Structure formats: structure tokens, C-alpha cells
Amino acid sequence: MLKKIFDKYFHYWMVFPAILLLAFVVIYPTFNLFYTSLFFKNGQLGVTRFVGLQNYKKLFFDANFWQYLGHTFVYVGSAVTISLILGLIISNILNKSIKGRSALRTIMLLPWMIPLVLTGITWRWILQDIYGAFNALLMQLGIINQSIAWLTDGTTAMIGVITADFWANTPFVTIILLAGMQSIPDQLYEAADVDGATGWQKFYNITLPLIKPSIFVALVMRTLFAIRALDIVYALTGGGPGESTEVLASYIYNLGRRWLRMGYGSTIGVILLLITIALVFSFMFILKPGSARE
Amino acid sequence: MRKSTIIILAVSLLVLFSGAAVAQDYADEITVYNSGDLEHDPATAYDIKRFEEEYGVKVNVVEVPWQYQIDKLTTVFSSKSDKVDAFVGSYFMLNNFAMPGWLEPIGFTEKGKEKFSPGVIKASTYQGTTYGAPLMLKDTELYYRKDLLEAEGLEVPKTWDELVNVAKKLTKDKDGDGNIDQYGFAYLGADKLGFTFRTFLYQSGGEMFDENLNPVFNSSAGVKALTFMSDLINKHQVTPKGIISMGEGNVGDLFISGKVAMVESVPPLHERIMNSDLSGKASLALAPEGSAGNTTYLDGNVIYVSSFSKKKETAKAFAKFMSSYESSLHELVREGNNSPNPSVFNDPRVKEKFPEKWVNVMQESVSDVKAEPYPLYLQVEQTLRQEIQKALNGSKAPQKALDDAAAQIKELYTNVLGI
The missing domain is CATH 3.40.190.10 (Periplasmic binding protein-like II)
Known part of the structure; x- marks a missing residue:
């Protein structure tokens, strides 16, 4: 009898450890995030009290939240879009039979290998107005004749952060897209050649539809990385000048880790999680993964 | 056993055990x-x-x-x-x-x-x-290139006004390409911007908080201090704009590399100067006085x-x-x-x-x-720094920036500390 039950539910027993692990590393922290968001918690004062949805109500009137949400959309939208476009171009080049392709593929990965904090510090030096390499380059090319203090203006500082981000992360997108391109059978391109298709037509009608699943993966992963990015922002601008480059991830870090306002920090964490989920679902809807196989 | 031997033994044991007790x-x-x-x-x-x-x-x-x-x-x-x-x-x-x-x-x-x-x-x-x-x-001190001041026949500045005048004479486009090669003066920015503001605030006779922890740095003294910091960059153009994002190390680099003739910085710069090519060319003076003296943060x-x-x-x-x-x-x-x-x-x-x-x-x-120790330092410092940066890059007037910072800090203290 016992053996019969064991055999009947054998598959459940087999996946049980995995579910337990998943519950431990995903479900519990997520639940805890929601739970904590219902409390006023201040670690410095040692105060904890249940406030229900008060933190969510407060969030609607928090000017910082809305401002940093806007910065997050600008940052994530720009960095992800640019790295996707660049990734497409570079992977397309690396997919061709060019001399030194293997070496180029390895070199291309270098920015991705560097820790993001170092990337931030490096770009801070590059963008310095007095001894920065970027100003020196622009001056030598005759584009400017006066040093520009890139990191002291809100708009140019945000451009700097976005630039450092896509510089560091484009190799990741390239690798994913290149893997997708290499899985496309050569016969399709040969057939297109026979039909007299141009390079653009081949890219648009063959490559692009067939790497849709790869684009989806790259887009989702990049968005996840960018939306929670903290390293580059902190190392490059520290959120400044003013709060021009503060994003939701840095706000959560400040609230939860530095100021120990765990309850309100968790509330914004919940909202960021919901935004992320919404974005992933919208990518699924737009790109309809799997359509390439049909 | 002789009496003296017993005493010596007793004292030795006492010392031994008391030593052990301390250890x-x-x-x-x-x-x-x-x-x-x-x-x-x-x-x-x-x-x-x-x-x-x-x-x-x-x-x-x-x-x-x-x-x-x-x-x-x-x-x-x-x-x-x-x-x-x-x-x-x-x-x-x-x-x-x-x-x-x-x-x-x-x-x-x-x-x-x-x-x-x-x-x-x-x-x-x-x-x-x-x-x-x-x-x-x-503490904050004035580090200056005495060779450059002597070459121009300039005296070491003792007041803010003198500082501006000397810095103007030391700000130079040496090769005539329209780009400034040597700035007259720099102060600590980035994560030390709040420290610099306090020094100028105290020198103007201002304070950060009153005895009830109400922010009072947006007083006329505070506005004077921040206006001075902003003017050095934007009006007099004797301080590089990028200073807003440069901390202690970066500003020291500017001075050591000869890009800036005078800096208000903190003591470890002594050691860097003595170990650099500037040894013998640079010297030290008290921070120039504001209207209320030269107290530093x-x-x-x-x-x-x-x-x-x-x-x-x-x-x-x-x-x-x-x-x-x-x-x-x-x-x-x-x-x-x-x-x-x-x-x-x-x-x-x-x-x-x-x-x-x-x-x-x-x-x-x-x-x-x-120094005025006060609660929730990190939040206060970040708020203050953000608003100072806005005043320095010209996106807010000094009075408005300080008023906004004071309002945010007041709200923070009310919400978190119930003050």
C-alpha cells in the first residue's frame, strides 16, 4: 500500500528538494519583502510597528520616488536599447568570416569582464573635465576647445552613466545574439542568395526573425540587470550632481541599507519588482517567444 | 626562613599575581x-x-x-x-x-x-x-604654491576677498588655446562638499542646527557661504567646475600636478607634498578668514x-x-x-x-x-550635498538650495525622530 502511494507520487518526491530550495531562495524572500513593506521599521531607532498600506500611500506623495522612477526609465530604456542595437551590429559582424574573428570575440568580452564598480571609477576618470581622456580626445579632434565638466551637469552626468552601462554590458548582449545567429542554418542564406536577396533583406527577413528568442532573452536579462543597477551609478556619480542620476535601486539601497528604513525601502522594492514583472510580460507579448519556431 | 626573605617572597608573589590579574x-x-x-x-x-x-x-x-x-x-x-x-x-x-x-x-x-x-x-x-x-x-588649511605666488609678487591670502584676488591672478591660459591650464583655487567637492560648506558656513558665523535641532544653515551666513563657493566657480571662474565631483584625493592630484595653485584641503596633503616634486615649492597657511573668523570644520x-x-x-x-x-x-x-x-x-x-x-x-x-554632531548624519549629509551641488552647477540659487535642504531635513527629523 505504502509502496503504491510512493510510486504514484514518485515524481512529486523527486521535485520536492528543488521546490524546497526554490521556496527558500525565492518565495520566502519575496514574501518577506511584501510583509516588511507593511511595517514602519527604523533600525536606528529600534522601532517596528504595523502600518498596513500606509507606506504605499506615502509613496504616491513621495516626490523623490517619482523623480527617481523617471530617472530609472531613462537609464534603463536608453542603456538597454543602445546595448541591444550595438549588440546586434557587433554580433552580425562577428558572425561573418572575417580575419581574426576569434581574437575579436575575446577582446569584445573585456568590458564585461571588468567589475562594474571599476567600470564606474574608470569612466569617472575618463569624464573628468581637467585631466579626463574624453575631453582630451574631443579637443584633439577639434570638436571642443574648452573642457566640459560632464559630471557636474545633470543631463551629461546621466549620459555618462548610460554610456558606462552600455559599454560594460553590450558584450553580454552580443554573446547571446551571436549564439542565436550561429544556430541559423547556412542553407537559408544560400537560398536567399539564389533568390538575389540583398544583405539587408537577408538580415531583416532571415536573421532578425530567427534570433527573436535570443533577443527576448537578451532584452529580459539586460533589463533585469539595468533596473537593479547600483554599482555604476554609485562609483561614477554617487547619484549626483544633486540627485540627477539617482535611480530606484539606489533609493532602495539608501533607505534600506544606509538609513535602515526597511519598511519603506521594501515598499519601493515591491513596486520595482512589479514594474520588472510588467516589463518582462510586455517583452513576452511584443516578441512572442517561440514564434520563430512556428 | 629569614624575615627579609619572607617579605621579598611575599612581594614577589604579590607582583606576580597582580601582573597575572592585569594580564x-x-x-x-x-x-x-x-x-x-x-x-x-x-x-x-x-x-x-x-x-x-x-x-x-x-x-x-x-x-x-x-x-x-x-x-x-x-x-x-x-x-x-x-x-x-x-x-x-x-x-x-x-x-x-x-x-x-x-x-x-x-x-x-x-x-x-x-x-x-x-x-x-x-x-x-x-x-x-x-x-x-x-x-x-x-582641519582645513590653505596649501599654496609659494613659487607661483612669489613669481607674481603676491602675498598669501588671509581673507576671502584676498583669496579671490590672488586666485584670479593665478588662473591662467598658459598656451593661449582658450583653455585654462592653471586654476587659482580649489576646494574639496564630491563626498566632502558638505564638509567644505561647513567650513565656509562657520567662517561666515553660521551654524548647521540650533539647540532644538532645527536646521539653521539656510541663514544669511549659510547663503553667503554657498554663494562664495558658487561664485568661485561660476562668477570668478578661478575654481574648476569639475570640483563638484572631486574629493580629497582628486583635489590633491590637481594641486600636486600643478593644475591648481592653491587648495583648501586637509592635512594628509602635507605628506603628499613632501614626497612629491612640489617639496620646497609649496607651503601652508591658515584658511583665509570669512567675516566671522577662520574656524574650520x-x-x-x-x-x-x-x-x-x-x-x-x-x-x-x-x-x-x-x-x-x-x-x-x-x-x-x-x-x-x-x-x-x-x-x-x-x-x-x-x-x-x-x-x-x-x-x-x-x-x-x-x-x-x-563639528556639530547631529542625528541621521548620512541622510542629512546626502540631502545637503545634493542641494549644494545644484547651487554650484547653477540649477538653483544658493538661498533656494539651502531652503530646500533645510525643509527636507526638517521633514526627515519630524518623520523619523518626531522632532
């Missing part, structure tokens, strides 16, 4: 979080070794960048962990850690406190109890002992050892960090190391330092 008072090892790495902290490293040898206590040092020290320690202490026995932290951290009860009173006697500058003890004291053992201090390090430590007595002994005359002296002669103990400047070893004029300037400068 047993101390733990075998303690864990200390240091602000920064010991490679750049040779005096601290040296004195820790001395303590280990003299007390037979192993000191496990955890190196933490100062910018992240509050974050890390807050996490440790909020969980009531005993993994940190003591830490080398800044004066400004006092309220953050003393208010929740995470610090142990250091236990100085009144006489013990007298050897330090009064401003230093005030900055280490929270609600009448002293929690910090002063290790070193960073007190930065620097103290040793705090954790109230969660299970080795409090050993940690306190360590803290007191590190703030002793000898340790302060090492901080000064080995690292160039100013001493919180004014008598150290009279030591022959200090006079041997530094030019007499420098020693006089350092001694006078440390006697006029000020």
Missing part, C-alpha cells in the same frame, strides 16, 4: 574595523603593532572604505552583533551610533580629556558622555568601542592607547595627520619633520575647529 583582564584578541586600508595608514598600522606587543592582544583589523563604513557598521550593530569590538571612525559618525545605544562610553577622566583640543572632545561627546577616543584630526578619526562587544575593557584599552601622546605623534610624523593633542606639536620629532612655519600653522589651525 587576565584583557582578551587574547579583538576585532577592529579600520577606516580605509592599513597600507595607506602606516601610523595606525605601526601603533596597532605596538599595542599588540605591549598588551599581548592580537588585533584583527578589517579594512573598510570610509564611505561605506557607516553602512557596514550599521548592519552589524542593528543585529546586535558582537563581531566588532572597536572601530576607527569619523567624528561625524558619533550621533548615528550613540543615539541607538551602540557605543560604549570611553571612560576618560576629566584630566584625560584636558590633553585634547576642546573642539575635539565636544565632537566626541553625545549628551554629556564621551564615546570617542580621538586618534587624529583633519573638524573631520578626522576617533576610536569607538561597541556596546555589544564582549571584550569591552580590552577594546577601551586599545582606544586609549591609540589616542595617547605617542600614537598621536606617530599619526603626525608618519602620516601627516594633525594631532588632536596640541602638546604634540611641541615635540622635537615634529619640528624635525616639518618646517617651523608649518608646525605653527598646524598648531594654530587645530585650536579653532568645530
